[in-house]
Amino acid sequence: MKTRKTLSLVLAIAMSMALLTGCGGSDKSVEGNKESGEKEKLVVANWQSYATDADYGAASFAEQYNCEVEHYFISSIPELLSVLENGGTGKIDVVCINPLYLQQYLNAGVLETIDTSKLENYKNLRKDFCSIDEVKDSSGNIIGVPWVWGTTSLFYNADVITDEITSWSSLWDSKYAGMVTLENEYDAAIRTAAMYADQNPRNPDMDTVEKALVDLKSNVKTYWTSHDDFVKAYTSGEVVIGNVWGSIATELKNEGYNIQYIHPEEGTVGWCDYWCIVKNTEHQDLAMKWIDYCTGEYFQNCMATASSQAYSPVNTVVTDQLSDETRQSLWLYPEAPSNVNLALPLTDEQLTNWTTLWDEVKAAN
Amino acid sequence: MNAKHPRKLVRHLIWPSAVILLAMSLVPLCMLVFFSFADGNVSTLNGIAGYTIDNIVNAVTSATVGRLMLRSFWIAVLVTVICIVIAYPAAWAIAKVVPEKYRSTLIMISIVPAFTSQLLLIYSIMTLMQSNGLIMTPLLKLGILPAGTSILYTNQAVIIVLVYEYLPYMILSLYSCLEKIDVNVIAASHTLGANRFQTFVNVVLPQSFSGLMTGILIVLIPVAGSFVEPNIAGGPYSMMIGSLIDSQFTTAMNMGYGAALSLLFLLIMSLTLAVIKLVMKIADRRIGG
Missing domain, CATH: 3.40.190.10 (Periplasmic binding protein-like II)
Structure with missing residues (x-):
């Protein structure tokens, strides 16, 4: 009988604790997950087979930052916008967008401004791609960071x-x-x-x-x-x-x-794709780390030297360090073109x- | 048991097909007319921005549309005529010359291309036509064509691809009529002194008019509206009206104008078919007699 009473008490306390944890805000929920050993999850919207789902992309990032990365594969631009407008916001954290559609997304109110001073690699990215008007909001804040072109x-x-x-x-x-x-x-x-x-x-x-x-x-x-x-x-x-x-x-x-x-x-x-952060994401810090990672030396170098589907790096330090052979295969030899008219x-x-x-x-x- | 019941049942059985006809034919047609007046693009997010008559006016007055309509119509007529010329003897041979036990096999063989993916058909025939392909290589080696000649990426290439794609439908349409012609009537025609050509014109042709009309319908309209074939196998002067309509929906994002162009195309083709039907009716009366 005593054992039964003790068990009931323990269960009641456990349930109350669980209830209290559940009532907390979303940030607390994430912290609770961290404490309980569950990893923070970043949802990245990108096209399938487009660098980030390679080994050097999401898998490597997840290992480095002890988190999970889930891909949401884009099927079309209008569809992604519709998802973000109808509940996708808060679930998808980072999206890959072409400047052709950036302002459309911005006007729909689904994008967050990005504090580029917190991005370690931003200073090394091609200036001509970072400075286009289409990646800024009306106040001049940056909403997109270039990562591939x-x-x-x-x-x-x-x-x-x-x-x-x-x-x-x-x-x-x-x-x-x-x-x-x-x-x-x-x-x-x-x-x-x-x-x-x-x-x-x-x-x-x-x-x-x-x-x-x-x-x-x-x-x-x-x-x-x-x-x-x-x-x-x-x-x-x-x-x-x-x-x-x-x-x-x-x-x-x-x-x-x-x-x-x-x-x-x-x-x-030319063309260039940008990373944007979805408004009100719960994983702002991780999203920033993702953007910094994708524009960093390791990812950019892997992307440029991939045996299949290699892409030109946006990071100029990486471009300068590439072997002549790689630069030739990416048509960046002897030097990358400077006069690129972006779509x-x-x-x-x-x-x-x-x-x-x-x-x-x-x-x- | 009331004898009228089965008739009533049959009458009720018409309903499913009537509903399908309404949903798949009349409703889309009404939607096409409605969207022809939509201003700009129509999207699920923003709906229709407004209504305008400009789409219709621009479609009717545009020199580009006129040029493309004429080019499309000309290519469609050529393809249809070539299909008729090839299909008549082929269908006749299958229906009357080949032993009965081989007929179904031959019909199957002739319509196999129709079961194949459209893109696969186009790419396969393009492989034959390219400059180092199976057709061009011997012609160039034998000196029949000058070096560097290629039929690919020309209007002729588009016509060949379209004939290859639509020939089975023409054969099938003609075969269904030719098969029913009584051989004794042909024999009687010969006995009465008619030669092969006269027999064809006075006996075979009138009795296969319905099949011919069906074949023309099945070939002429889709060919005139083609856009994949001229895009892939055609050259810089091969654009057809279907490509212009396609571009309004996929790149220009001007669904209203695209619908107006489709409506104009539909009206022109309906008118054309009405004229063809009338001409054939008159010819049938004159020949048949």
Whole structure:
């Protein structure tokens, strides 16, 4: 009987303690988890097979900071925004966003400002990527930190073209009639033509660009639409010069094709992805550590030297330390291009004008 | 047992198909008309920004749309005619020349491409057409074509891919009619002095008009609205109206204009089919007699 009473008392005390712990705020809950041995969990929203789910990404970070990292794989930009707006906030802590959509997310009120003075590696990141207006809110606070970038630049088949190619104007050279390919994408096409025509790639004169793109049609063999589409056209010898993603050029080079990929003197078309912190995250400190880790030397170096799907580092110290061989494979040799025109958001009016222009160019006889 | 009951039951059995027809055909059609007046994009988050007639006006007055409609229509007519020319003898051979026990096998073989993934079909035929492919290599080696010639990434390539994709449907449509033609009627035609061509025009053609009409319907409309084939196998001058409609939904994010273009395309194709049907009806009366 006594034993029963003692057991009931112990159970009652245990239940009361559990109840009290449960009633505490969320931070206390995390602390309670820590005390009870449960690890803090960071939820990272990113595209699948995009560096962070490799061994050197989430797994290594989790080990280093004694925490758990869970990936939320993005299926589309609108879907992620919808998730964050409808309850995802508070569950997802860090998101990978392209500057094309950063302001859209900011306006939806789902992003937190980032105190970059607390990020050890921020000072080493490419200044041109850190300073764009799209990564700042209306007060000038930073909302995104760059971590990976790439280009859509000029390639040529060095087996067929022996001349030195240094400019976008080669695409318009009648010598290459019927050998040119261009990505079937309005943004890259218009900014490429703008650079060729000596226009501001962010706000070119549309008539000049249209004329340049229509003139280019007589040289174009095809407009490629996907990775497979390009690889098929290139490997069959149908196209020998044009624009392509750096990653495809690297892949073909690694497979033994004599492809050259250069950053023309007029500048090159680029893209860059940023880490953003979700508003009201319970894991603010861990989210900051994640961003610092992904922009730090270890992660950036692993990302640049990965045997498959390597990406260009944003950290300039890492870029400087890469071997010549790695820099060559990432098309950063002898040095990374300085004149990179990032894909940035267009106003609704610009989007209509740009897509209409591209459709008219493709429809022209 | 009341004899009227089975009839009543049959009448009730129509309801499921009527509901499906309503849900899958009439409702989307009404939605297409409605969204044609939507200003800009329509999203689940923001709904419709407003309503405008500009989409319809722009679609009707745009020179680009006119050019693409004409190009699409021309390619669709060519593909349909080529399909008819190839499918008639093929369907006739299967229906009347080949022994009966092999017919189902041959029909299966001819429609196998229709069971295959569309992308796989396009890429496989592209492999044959590329400059170092199975078709081009012997032609270049024999000197029939000059070095460096390639049919890939041209309008001809788009037409070949589309014919390859849609030929099975034409064969199947024609076969279903040709198979029912009584061989004695053909024999009678020959006995009465008609040659092969006259027999075809006066006997075979009138009796296979319904199959031909079905084949034209199944081939002409989807071919005119194609956008994957010209995007992948076509060149810089191969864009069709389907690509423009596609770009409104995927890149320009202008669903309203995309819907207006689709509506215009639907009206033009309906009108075209009405004309074709009328012409064939007149021809049927004249020939059949």
